[in-house]
Amino acid sequence: xxxxxxxxxxxxxxxxxxxxxxxxxxxxxxxxxxxxxxxxxxxxxxxxxxxxxxxxxxxxxxxxxxxxxxxxxxxxxxxxxxxxxxxxxxxxxxxxxxxxxxxxxxxxxxxxxxxxxxxxxxxxxxxxxxxxxxxxxxxxxxxxxxxxxxxxxxxxxxxxxxxxxxxxxxxxxxxxxxxxxxxxxxxxxxxxxxxxxxxxxxxxxxxxxxxxxxxxxxx
Numbered sequence: 001x002x003x004x005x006x007x008x009x010x011x012x013x014x015x016x017x018x019x020x021x022x023x024x025x026x027x028x029x030x031x032x033x034x035x036x037x038x039x040x041x042x043x044x045x046x047x048x049x050x051x052x053x054x055x056x057x058x059x060x061x062x063x064x065x066x067x068x069x070x071x072x073x074x075x076x077x078x079x080x081x082x083x084x085x086x087x088x089x090x091x092x093x094x095x096x097x098x099x100x101x102x103x104x105x106x107x108x109x110x111x112x113x114x115x116x117x118x119x120x121x122x123x124x125x126x127x128x129x130x131x132x133x134x135x136x137x138x139x140x141x142x143x144x145x146x147x148x149x150x151x152x153x154x155x156x157x158x159x160x161x162x163x164x165x166x167x168x169x170x171x172x173x174x175x176x177x178x179x180x181x182x183x184x185x186x187x188x189x190x191x192x193x194x195x196x197x198x199x200x201x202x203x204x205x206x207x208x209x210x211x212x213x214x215x216x217x218x219x
Contacts, residue, residue, distance in 0.1 A: 012206045015216045016153040016180055022080040022146065023070055026136065026158030026165055028120060029085045031113035033059060033159060038113040039105075051189065058187045058194075059159070066185040066210040067120050067157050073217040075123070080149055083122055084140065084168075087114035087130035096132040097139065135167035143175055153178050155213065156205075157185035162197035169205045179205035182213050 032039045035056060040048050074081050086107045089095045093106045100106070107113045114130065115121075122128055133139035146154070154177040156168055165186050172179045181198070188194045198207060 012178060014178065014206070016155065016178075016213075018077060018079060018153075018217065018219070020150050021074075021153040021155065022082055022149065022151045023074045023155045023157070024136075024142075024168070025067060025071075025081070025083045025116070025120060026156060026168055027084060027086055027160070028064075028067065028117050028158045029107075029113065030115050030117065031086055031107050033117050038107065038111075054191060055159075055187055055189050058191070063157075063159075063185055063187040064117070064119055066182060069210060069214060070155070070157060070182060070185060070217070071120050073214050074155075077217050077219070079217065080151065081122075081126050082142075082145075083116050083126065083128045084131050084136040084142070084164075085114050085116060085128060086132070087111070088132055089130065093132075099134065100132050134164050135171045136164070137168065137171035137175065146177070151177070153180065155180045155182065157182050159186065160188040161186040161194045162188050166197050166201050169201050173204040180213065181205050181207050182210045183207050185210050 027033070031037045035048060040052070071081055086105055088107060088109055091108050093101070093108065096106065109130070116128065127145065129136060129140045129142055131139045136142050154172050156165060156172070156179060158165060165181070169179050169181060183198055186194070188197065
C-alpha cells in the first residue's frame with residue numbers, strides 16, 4: 001500500500017507574508033565586503049584582484065544595489081530589517097568557534113571591521129547581531145528574536161552565497177521558516193561558486209530575483 005503524505009499540498013514557492021516577514025543581511029561589513037577590510041590585510045593588490053576581483057565586481061555592480069533596493073522597500077512596507085556581522089564578543093577572539101579560529105576569521109569586538117557597510121547601514125533601532133559561526137542560528141539568539149517578532153517569512157541576502165548564506169538558509173528551513181533568497185542580492189568569490197551554491201540549496205528555500213521580490217514587498 002502506498003502511503004500519501006498529508007502535507008503534500010504544502011510548498012516553499014509562495015509569496016512572503018508581509019505582516020510576518022523579515023529581511024536579514026548576512027556579513028555585509030567592512031571586514032570582508034571592502035577591499036581594504038581586515039580579511040585582506042597583508043594581501044598584495046594583484047593577489048586580491050586575482051582571488052576576489054569577480055566578487056567585488058558583482059558586489060558593487062549588482063548585489064549591493066539590489067540589497068539597497070530591498071532594504072528601502074522593506075522599510076517602507078514596515079518589514080523588519082536585521083543584520084548579522086562577523087564579530088567576536090572579546091578583543092582577543094577567545095569566544096569564537098573553532099572553525100573561525102582555524103579559518104582566521106577574527107573581527108574584534110567594536111572594531112571598524114565589524115561595522116555594516118555604509119551603503120546599507122542600519123537605521124533607527126534595527127537589530128545587528130554579532131556572530132562567530134558560519135550560521136547565525138548557531139552562535140546567536142536570532143531564532144528567539146524572530147519568534148518574538150512573529151516572523152515566519154525570512155528573506156536572506158548578503159555574503160558569501162556558498163558559506164554563511166547557505167548555512168543560514170538550511171538552518172532557517174529546519175527551524176520552520178519559509179526562506180526566500182534573492183539570487184542577485186548575494187555574492188561569493190566566483191560566479192561558479194555562486195551558481196553551484198544556489199543549485200545545492202534550492203530544496204531549502206525559494207529563489208527569486210530582486211525585481212520579482214520587490215513586487216511582492218510593494219504589494
